[in-house]
Amino acid sequence: MKSKALKVAAWEFMEKVKSKAFIISLILMPVIIGGMAVLPAFFASKEDTYSIQIGIIDGTEKLIEPLGEKLDSKYRLSHDQPIYFLRNLSVGRSLEEGRAEGARMIASDAIEGYFYIPSFVFDSGKIEYRTKNVGNFKIQERFSRVFEQVITEMKLSSYGLDTALVQELTARVEIKPIKISDKGEESETSFGETFAKSYVGLLMLIFMILTSGQLLVRSMVEEKSNRVIEVLLSSCTPRDIMVGKILGLSGLGVLQMLVYAVLGVALALKTNMNLLQPEYFAFTLVYAILGYVLYAAIFVAAGSPATTEQEAQQITAYISMLMVAPFALIMLVMQNPNSLLVKVLSYIPVLTPSVMVLRVAIQMPPAGEIFATILLLLVSIAIMMWIAGKIFRIAILSYGKRPSLSEIINWVREK
Numbered sequence: 001m002k003s004k005a006l007k008v009a010a011w012e013f014m015e016k017v018k019s020k021a022f023i024i025s026l027i028l029m030p031v032i033i034g035g036m037a038v039l040p041a042f043f044a045s046k047e048d049t050y051s052i053q054i055g056i057i058d059g060t061e062k063l064i065e066p067l068g069e070k071l072d073s074k075y076r077l078s079h080d081q082p083i084y085f086l087r088n089l090s091v092g093r094s095l096e097e098g099r100a101e102g103a104r105m106i107a108s109d110a111i112e113g114y115f116y117i118p119s120f121v122f123d124s125g126k127i128e129y130r131t132k133n134v135g136n137f138k139i140q141e142r143f144s145r146v147f148e149q150v151i152t153e154m155k156l157s158s159y160g161l162d163t164a165l166v167q168e169l170t171a172r173v174e175i176k177p178i179k180i181s182d183k184g185e186e187s188e189t190s191f192g193e194t195f196a197k198s199y200v201g202l203l204m205l206i207f208m209i210l211t212s213g214q215l216l217v218r219s220m221v222e223e224k225s226n227r228v229i230e231v232l233l234s235s236c237t238p239r240d241i242m243v244g245k246i247l248g249l250s251g252l253g254v255l256q257m258l259v260y261a262v263l264g265v266a267l268a269l270k271t272n273m274n275l276l277q278p279e280y281f282a283f284t285l286v287y288a289i290l291g292y293v294l295y296a297a298i299f300v301a302a303g304s305p306a307t308t309e310q311e312a313q314q315i316t317a318y319i320s321m322l323m324v325a326p327f328a329l330i331m332l333v334m335q336n337p338n339s340l341l342v343k344v345l346s347y348i349p350v351l352t353p354s355v356m357v358l359r360v361a362i363q364m365p366p367a368g369e370i371f372a373t374i375l376l377l378l379v380s381i382a383i384m385m386w387i388a389g390k391i392f393r394i395a396i397l398s399y400g401k402r403p404s405l406s407e408i409i410n411w412v413r414e415k
Contacts, residue, residue, distance in 0.1 A: 004236045008244020013251045016215055025211050026256060029204075030263055048075070048083050052139070055087045055105060055114025057098040063117055063150060064088055070146045087111055106132060115143065122151060202330070202357055205288050206323045208256050209295045212249045213319065216296060217303035217312045219245065220396070238393035246296045246385075253292045257285055283360045283370065290377040291353025295319070297384035298350075304388075304395040305408065326354035333358040337365070346373055349380035387412055 016022050058064045068086045075083040087105070089098040102114035113131025121127060127147060129140060153163040232241055261281060298319060306312045333342050337359045346355045352373050359365050390412045
């Protein structure tokens, strides 16, 4: 490595590490990640603080009373008041009148919603729920369980069976997951811990690449607009500048990862979560570094022709779409990390870092796949750096109109 490239890298690193933007992102990122991981679970598990009026249209004329008793016994506020109060919309009304009254009460916020229980519910098992807010899954989930329990008990009674005895005989079974490594070692785990490792690891990788990538593109645009790049070219080659920028910002990314790794270890020790596997941290760091360098080269190739801040933002937005895509794969990888589709996605270079970070967190892939994907990233980085170098050496001094795609392709083809 030429000394000039290292000097550019050191200068880029020191300038960016002292900037307010980097310091703020270093602090805000764990806050954002923690908020995205913890707040949804916190709000979902938050205790109810007020009572809710729910309408019932009971076509069977049998379920509303036992339903109310079950709800009162299971769901109560901290001061022992029932959470759900049922309003019988069937009394003295036809079905159409009951529905009209329910719609009127929903519109006036007199009730949260109403359930329509058809007379054939014992055969079909289907109940309708009408409300303004269909996103309130807590009401639907709770009522679904209670409806199921009440209907089951009434069916058992119709066959002359003791419902209490049946409940005792059909006791709920709790499964405790224990993870076994390739070496046969056992460790207690849970879906939450596995999801946390994969989710947080992927989120850190994406945030690191996006924040550093945006800094890289903005740095090039600023230096072009201020003509600083012309001064740099008087003492360095375009390749020295490009490599130096990538290495300097790679150092920022590694620093971020180390800081967050220390925070992760501290959090794991504090919460007794099983997150301290050395191989997990090691391979996550390897894929994060290689992924960053690959995307840094992509940012250079795509961002160096940009001449305005607006163009730079558009470019980073397009590349960001590639980085956000793996979020859609989390559940797919968790359910079957060794499926053919997941393995194919592992060998698409722009997805390799993200998919492999997920797989390492969930179930360590075979050594052959780890070696092959790391080799693939190294080859992809070499090719992308070569392409980025071709574009960078010409685009860094281009001003005015943004070059077309055909012109950029010609730059790459030139010897």
